[in-house]
Amino acid sequence: MTTPWRRRYAKRTQQMMSSIIREILKITQQPDVISFAGGLPAPESFPVAEIARAPQHILETTGTRSLQYSPTEGYLPLRKLIVEKMARFGVTASEDNILITTGSQQALDLIGKVLIDPGDVILCEAPTYLGALQAWMAYEAQYVTVPTDADGMQVDFVEAILKKRKIKFIYALPNFQNPGGTTISGARREKLVALADRYNVPIIEDDPYAELRFEGEHIPPLLALDEKRQQLKDPDCEHFDCGNVIYTSTFSKTLAPGLRLGWIVAPREVTFKLVQAKQGADLHSSTFDQYVAYEVMSPEGFMANHVGKIQKMYKERRDAMLAAMEKFFPAGVQWTRPQGGLFLWVTLPVGINATAILPEAVMDKVAFVPGAPFFPPTIEARGKTSKKKLPAGHNTMRLNFSNASVEEINLGIERLGGVIAKAIAAQKIRIRRKRKK
Amino acid sequence: MTTPWRRRYAKRTQQMMSSIIREILKITQQPDVISFAGGLPAPESFPVAEIARAPQHILETTGTRSLQYSPTEGYLPLRKLIVEKMARFGVTASEDNILITTGSQQALDLIGKVLIDPGDVILCEAPTYLGALQAWMAYEAQYVTVPTDADGMQVDFVEAILKKRKIKFIYALPNFQNPGGTTISGARREKLVALADRYNVPIIEDDPYAELRFEGEHIPPLLALDEKRQQLKDPDCEHFDCGNVIYTSTFSKTLAPGLRLGWIVAPREVTFKLVQAKQGADLHSSTFDQYVAYEVMSPEGFMANHVGKIQKMYKERRDAMLAAMEKFFPAGVQWTRPQGGLFLWVTLPVGINATAILPEAVMDKVAFVPGAPFFPPTIEARGKTSKKKLPAGHNTMRLNFSNASVEEINLGIERLGGVIAKAIAAQKIRIRRKRKK
Numbered sequence: 001m002t003t004p005w006r007r008r009y010a011k012r013t014q015q016m017m018s019s020i021i022r023e024i025l026k027i028t029q030q031p032d033v034i035s036f037a038g039g040l041p042a043p044e045s046f047p048v049a050e051i052a053r054a055p056q057h058i059l060e061t062t063g064t065r066s067l068q069y070s071p072t073e074g075y076l077p078l079r080k081l082i083v084e085k086m087a088r089f090g091v092t093a094s095e096d097n098i099l100i101t102t103g104s105q106q107a108l109d110l111i112g113k114v115l116i117d118p119g120d121v122i123l124c125e126a127p128t129y130l131g132a133l134q135a136w137m138a139y140e141a142q143y144v145t146v147p148t149d150a151d152g153m154q155v156d157f158v159e160a161i162l163k164k165r166k167i168k169f170i171y172a173l174p175n176f177q178n179p180g181g182t183t184i185s186g187a188r189r190e191k192l193v194a195l196a197d198r199y200n201v202p203i204i205e206d207d208p209y210a211e212l213r214f215e216g217e218h219i220p221p222l223l224a225l226d227e228k229r230q231q232l233k234d235p236d237c238e239h240f241d242c243g244n245v246i247y248t249s250t251f252s253k254t255l256a257p258g259l260r261l262g263w264i265v266a267p268r269e270v271t272f273k274l275v276q277a278k279q280g281a282d283l284h285s286s287t288f289d290q291y292v293a294y295e296v297m298s299p300e301g302f303m304a305n306h307v308g309k310i311q312k313m314y315k316e317r318r319d320a321m322l323a324a325m326e327k328f329f330p331a332g333v334q335w336t337r338p339q340g341g342l343f344l345w346v347t348l349p350v351g352i353n354a355t356a357i358l359p360e361a362v363m364d365k366v367a368f369v370p371g372a373p374f375f376p377p378t379i380e381a382r383g384k385t386s387k388k389k390l391p392a393g394h395n396t397m398r399l400n401f402s403n404a405s406v407e408e409i410n411l412g413i414e415r416l417g418g419v420i421a422k423a424i425a426a427q428k429i430r431i432r433r434k435r436k437k
Numbered sequence: 438m439t440t441p442w443r444r445r446y447a448k449r450t451q452q453m454m455s456s457i458i459r460e461i462l463k464i465t466q467q468p469d470v471i472s473f474a475g476g477l478p479a480p481e482s483f484p485v486a487e488i489a490r491a492p493q494h495i496l497e498t499t500g501t502r503s504l505q506y507s508p509t510e511g512y513l514p515l516r517k518l519i520v521e522k523m524a525r526f527g528v529t530a531s532e533d534n535i536l537i538t539t540g541s542q543q544a545l546d547l548i549g550k551v552l553i554d555p556g557d558v559i560l561c562e563a564p565t566y567l568g569a570l571q572a573w574m575a576y577e578a579q580y581v582t583v584p585t586d587a588d589g590m591q592v593d594f595v596e597a598i599l600k601k602r603k604i605k606f607i608y609a610l611p612n613f614q615n616p617g618g619t620t621i622s623g624a625r626r627e628k629l630v631a632l633a634d635r636y637n638v639p640i641i642e643d644d645p646y647a648e649l650r651f652e653g654e655h656i657p658p659l660l661a662l663d664e665k666r667q668q669l670k671d672p673d674c675e676h677f678d679c680g681n682v683i684y685t686s687t688f689s690k691t692l693a694p695g696l697r698l699g700w701i702v703a704p705r706e707v708t709f710k711l712v713q714a715k716q717g718a719d720l721h722s723s724t725f726d727q728y729v730a731y732e733v734m735s736p737e738g739f740m741a742n743h744v745g746k747i748q749k750m751y752k753e754r755r756d757a758m759l760a761a762m763e764k765f766f767p768a769g770v771q772w773t774r775p776q777g778g779l780f781l782w783v784t785l786p787v788g789i790n791a792t793a794i795l796p797e798a799v800m801d802k803v804a805f806v807p808g809a810p811f812f813p814p815t816i817e818a819r820g821k822t823s824k825k826k827l828p829a830g831h832n833t834m835r836l837n838f839s840n841a842s843v844e845e846i847n848l849g850i851e852r853l854g855g856v857i858a859k860a861i862a863a864q865k866i867r868i869r870r871k872r873k874k
Contacts, residue, residue, distance in 0.1 A: 003679065003704060004639075004681075005639075005706055005707050005710075008552060008605075009552065010551060010552055010554045010557075011554050012554075013550070013551045013714070016551075016717070039506075040505060040506055043500070043502075043504070043505055046501050046505075048501060051492065051496070052493045052497075053493075054492075055488065055489050055492050056490075056493070059485050060489075063480070064480035064481075064483050064485060064693075066695055067483045067694070067696070068478075068480055068693070068694060068695050069477055069689075069694045070695065101719075102539055102697075102723075103720055105718070105719050105720045106718060106719040109717060109718045109719070113447070113449070113450070113575055114446060114450045114453075115445060115447055115450070116447055117447045117449075120447075131717075131720070134716060135717040135718070137717065138714065138717055139447070169445075200441055202441075202445060241440060242440065244441075256501075256504035256505070257504070257506045257724075258504040258505050258507065258725045259504070259723060259725055260539075260720070260721070260723045260724075267440060267442060269442055270442050273446060273450055273453065277450070277575065279571060280453070280568075280571040280572040281542070281546045281718065282540050282542050282543040282546070283542045283697070284697070285697065286539075286695065286696060286697045286725075286726050287694075287695030287696075288693075288695045288725075288726060289723050289726060292725070
């Protein structure tokens with residue numbers, strides 16, 4: 001059916017696409033499929049009793065304020081709590097640097113709205129976070145990418161790009177990257193911050209999983225490294241006003257995603273612009289949820305203890321997944337060993353198309369997300385795609401280990417190992433036949 | 438201080454401005470100022486006990502689902518409840534036509550994102566809702582306006598504009614318009630829907646106050662009139678797929694604004710595009726707030742009773758404001774008599790600049806919002822503004838009657854009457870002096 005609406009959409013709308021992950025999730029949400037496809041935190045980790053208790057107490061002690069319109073910047077006590085949290089990461093911010101957002105997805109949207117002109121080129125990792133690509137599609141961004149390895153973004157490739165092209169900003173996921181599970185090493189972070197500063201290109205640091213490190217040493221965020229660098233250059237600089245990094249994170253992984261609360265840390269001037277953009281976008285994030293989050297998180301020691309439990313749970317599950325992969329995955333398959341977060345990344349032999357084997361996996365009652373969509377279409381590749389050639393990342397997949405029990409992980413990885421083994425065997429037969437011809 | 442960020446903002450960001458109302462609110466939030474400046478619902482009207490009780494019950498009966506990620510479209514039972522609400526307005530929708538938004542401000546943002554290309558011309562009322570102008574500034578919209586009178590938008594002016602120009606959409610606030618307090622009559626609604634259909638121009642209907650009518654007869658929304666018209670043209674048309682109207686409303690005025698829950702009703706195809714835009718904007722609105730809102734609103738008869746109480750409260754306050762204005766406002770001042778909603782509109786004698794007298798009013802401990810910002814800069818007026826001439830609506834102000842007690846309204850209007858009387862007296866002296874020269 002044709003409707004007049006097709007001709008009414010804005011140019012940017014024609015580029016919009018539904019998140020492939022959300023579409024895959026719909027297919028895989030059958031009751032007996034073990035799904036590693038989602039990105040859901042473990043619901044067993046939600047502080048249900050505390051959240052259930054909070055509203056009664058809030059409404060008794062603060063009256064109706066938690067139900068009324070409230071400042072765009074966010075609930076001041078919650079912003080102060082974030083200032084303290086950032087201080088533990090080595091960042092000296094004030095509440096004037098903090099904007100509460102409707103999840104960190106909104107942070108990405110607002111950053112795009114404030115910074116991206118159509119055609120602007122963003123430098124990002126390949127693979128990178130799909131939600132950012134989706135947010136910035138609306139602003140008609142273009143991409144150049146640098147590959148990742150076990151130490152995250154391969155920063156050695158960055159300078160050549162910065163020399164060659166005008167880059168609007170660098171988009172980096174420092175810790176346990178979604179989808180790769182990789183972490184940018186301390187040395188690479190120092191180098192990236194120095195390069196960005198030298199070439200006067202800002203960095204957007206997307207850091208939802210920082211607190212979910214269950215192994216290894218904490219590495220300071222790019223924001224903290226940049227702050228030190230800027231203060232050496234100008235000791236009077238406060239509030240990041242000379243800062244080169246916009247940082248975003250979320251309470252979705254440490255508290256509960258259903259509350260839709262994230263935040264941005266930015267130079268005051270940028271925060272002010274982001275506030276203006278947010279006024280037009282949704283006035284402010286839920287007052288009620290901000291009060292609830294603050295009420296739950298403010299008791300001394302609660303969050304340290306709570307996050308400790310999540311880390312323990314996710315470590316067990318990651319360990320189970322790594323062990324099961326050792327046992328059940330055929331030779332020639334590789335994977336990352338994340339020290340935190342929710343995801344790991346599997347690389348199949350070249351030529352095995354993860355998208356093609358997904359239907360078979362679902363029939364065998366296990367699901368994953370194919371890796372190809374996490375590779376943005378790059379300027380370099382434009383016009384060069386051939387139908388015959390398999391796309392970048394065709395032989396990769398993202399597995400989520402936070403939202404299945406150890407038993408489910410064992411069973412699911414066994415099933416997935418079987419599906420992959422069949423695909424490899426089929427490939428060998430195809431190659432043999434080709435050679436005979 | 439100059440920072441490199443100034444040169445980094447997108448073109449659209451340079452147009453962004455902070456809401457003048459939110460800036461004025463900051464000035465007027467001194468404890469002893471009686472403020473008619475805000476747009477806050479009466480907090481006494483919030484169903485506090487019900488909202489306090491809801492989370493415990495939700496978490497006991499639905500487990501952790503209210504805290505987890507959830508579908509972009511919104512919580513299905515809440516969408517079904519909206520379908521029933523729309524049916525009472527004469528609209529036959531299904532849940533596929535409903536998208537839950539983070540307040541109706543987000544609805545305006547998403548509609549702008551999906552429809553507006555830079556330079557697109559929107560036809561709206563003058564005055565019109567400031568939040569829409571703020572949302573659509575980011576998409577670089579332009580405006581042509583038609584004036585309003587006691588029967589709302591003067592639809593007679595619309596056809597000449599549609600003949601002359603390509604209009605992207607018509608933006609209409611049918612009931613107790615913010616800021617004017619005016620309602621579009623039934624006859625004008627019929628005519629507007631017919632014109633839009635004939636010229637193939639869609640309508641965005643922004644209807645936050647429909648349920649807050651405390652006087653007079655309900656008038657069907659533009660959406661219902663358009664649905665009837667389209668079904669006569671094509672009886673097989675369902676789900677508004679042939680519809681020409683996108684409708685938005687909110688729970689902010691009938692439940693609580695702090696929950697940030699609004700909705701859109703649109704043809705299925707448009708809903709699908711809006712869902713894609715919302716995925717990139719904030720994934721979904723707060724799951725928790727959606728469950729709480731549904732829990733509070735779903736008991737049979739609760740909302741009818743609750744909204745009845747709000748209507749009674751707001752009618753008393755409007756009556757008090759109208760009576761006080763009769764008593765305390767000097768001759769030559771006019772005002773609207775809204776049959777519902779939260780606002781009324783005052784017109785001072787031409788030449789009395791409401792913006793100029795605001796500081797005096799605040800000194801006398803009463804506040805209002807000057808009317809000029811509610812008049813969008815129009816294409817026609819571009820380049821014609823002279824510094825000497827006072828802008829459109831310079832002699833108007835918006836008064837909010839929902840968020841002050843009857844006593845405060847009496848005292849505040851008495852104070853405001855004094856400020857206006859002084860301004861009129863000063864104007865007379867100025868005119869006399871001019872004549873003498």
